[in-house]
Amino acid sequence: MSLQPVTTVSGTAVPVPGADIDTDQIIPARFLKCVTFNDLAGKHFYDARFDTNRRPTAHPLDDPRFAGASIMITGANFGCGSSREHAPQAIHRSGFRALIGESFAEIFFGNAITLGMPCVTAARTDLETLAAFVSQNPGAEVRIDLQDMTATCAEIPVPIAMPDSARHALLSGRWDPIRELLENETAAARVAASLPYL
């Protein structure tokens, strides 16, 4: 399985503000009734985007000014709650290629990286400035660069962060680890042999 290195993500962005946006908000449990992830596109944030009569709620994700956005700007503890990979899958399959926020819940973060979708963090003030600028200039391009760890919009770079291992995995095209895990079969068998409870 050869993977593309992820070095930069460029595109327009949409702010989805708020702290503790949980996986039930990102993908309500009723959409988990599926044996593949294939039909999750467009189901992201469904109950925030539509009211109980299925009328659109004027959510930023459906604002025509942000149509085609591939970067989501969000708050703290994004993706908290369930381990459901359906959450990053739904976001990815709806056209997003990177998220920038104040912090990310760990399981969501790991699931997103395994899809090659970076989740980078930035200071709250920088995020507020970025979100305000993007709201005023929805067509503005945001460029997330994992080499120099900046997010640039309107030629103003702000520092971003992410754990080294995830960054290296993305930069080296190893974000899906399955091949490497399979290669180490012998070493894994040695550990297995040392564990009496198996």
Add this chain to the structure above:
Amino acid sequence: MGKTLYEKVWDAHAVGRLADGRTQLFIGTHLIHEVTSPQAFGMIRDLGLKVKYPHRTFATVDHIVPTENQETPSDPLAAEMMEALRKNARDFGITYFDLASGKQGIVHVVGPEQGITQPGTTIACGDSHTATHGAFGAIAFGIGTTQVRDVLATQTLAMEKLKVRRINVNGRLGPGVYAKDVILHIIRLLGAKGGIGFAYEYGGSTFDAFSMEQRMTVCNMSIEGGARCGYVNPDETTYEFLKGRPHAPAPDRWEAAVARWNSFRSDPDARYDDVVDIDAAGIEPSVTWGISPDHGIGISEPIPDPDASADEAQRNDRRKALAYMQLEGGAPIKGVKIDVAFLGSCTNGRLSDFREAARYLKGHKVAPGVKAIAVPGSQITARLCEQEGLDAVFREAGFEWRGAGCSMCLAMNPDKLVGDQLCASSSNRNFKGRQGSPTGRTILMSPVMVCAAAVRGEVSDAREVFDGVPAEAPAA
């Protein structure tokens, strides 16, 4: 310098260092269920891989299974997912605790019940409440579906080592204060994101005195505090619980197993990245008022006033949370009308939960207009409850007594809130829409508090509703 249990278990299971710097970690025990595994089996088939250690994966059906007419779900998608699990278990030679086995239940109830969950092991499951198993001194954590694939294909995962925060709770809990209140208090104190990057090691005299079920309740909700993994060092209470269970070590290997388990305990001079001390006496019966598990208060406290918050973002989030909950800052939480009472889940769906709840519920009636359901965590739990006549206590009080499963904790089966119903719930998440209605509302609390709310028809202090509600942990 000594080591923590987390480091010792990690070292014993480390296969090697991957190119990106992560560790390849051997996963001794893998648990699967019907919702997050079918896609992983699809990937295995697409890649032409096989299940490497099939005897180390255990399956059960819990998330989507109905709690009435369990074998024949009315929802065709539910039937398809249950059938997919049956087929995958059969095709790949995986042990499957299905409905017919009499051992089915919530995966985090079944593992300990069968003695599969053991100290000094690594346990992964496509479910964020996997930290429950940490109660036995295991390193247990939730994983995504692509990682389920990794475990199936290699029995290993690419993992980043966590820091360890020691959380000491010392002293005696007050009357009517339970393990659920302890974890709600911890989450309130440290925040829903306070545990990001940490494993939580729980200890202190309160935990020493706790039963395994109480330890499981606390470890279960570690993820609600942001910690992917939470654990308690194993001790005699742990070993006593495990002895004689189907998958526990046989008598001739028992002594060696206990010696090995003891060796994993955190050393007295272990170094922690952070230490938090909590006085058990300061913990009240707790409830949530908002839409995040860290929106917790003691039952006698008023709902927080968002305007009193110094942080603007927090002010806005709290205002939105209160608007969603249809509650007012500054008002008491006691007396808020409820529509539904839910007793169950991997947090509080074990025998001791039903015993303790039934003890006080006996002789009381559910208030008119309140729908109350009791859902045992497993078929075995249900049978043990029924042998003690607990099901009759719940039925006589006006609860529906159901079959085992996750039920209204995440409402993937027919057990759902309707409209903006408010539920007094012994589960773990009060997220918007969590219990099956996009506008449904949840207040988290202990099982005895759920019964008190059911009886009064409003959020209540169990100590005022029931006579002689004692402390759950009399020792320490």
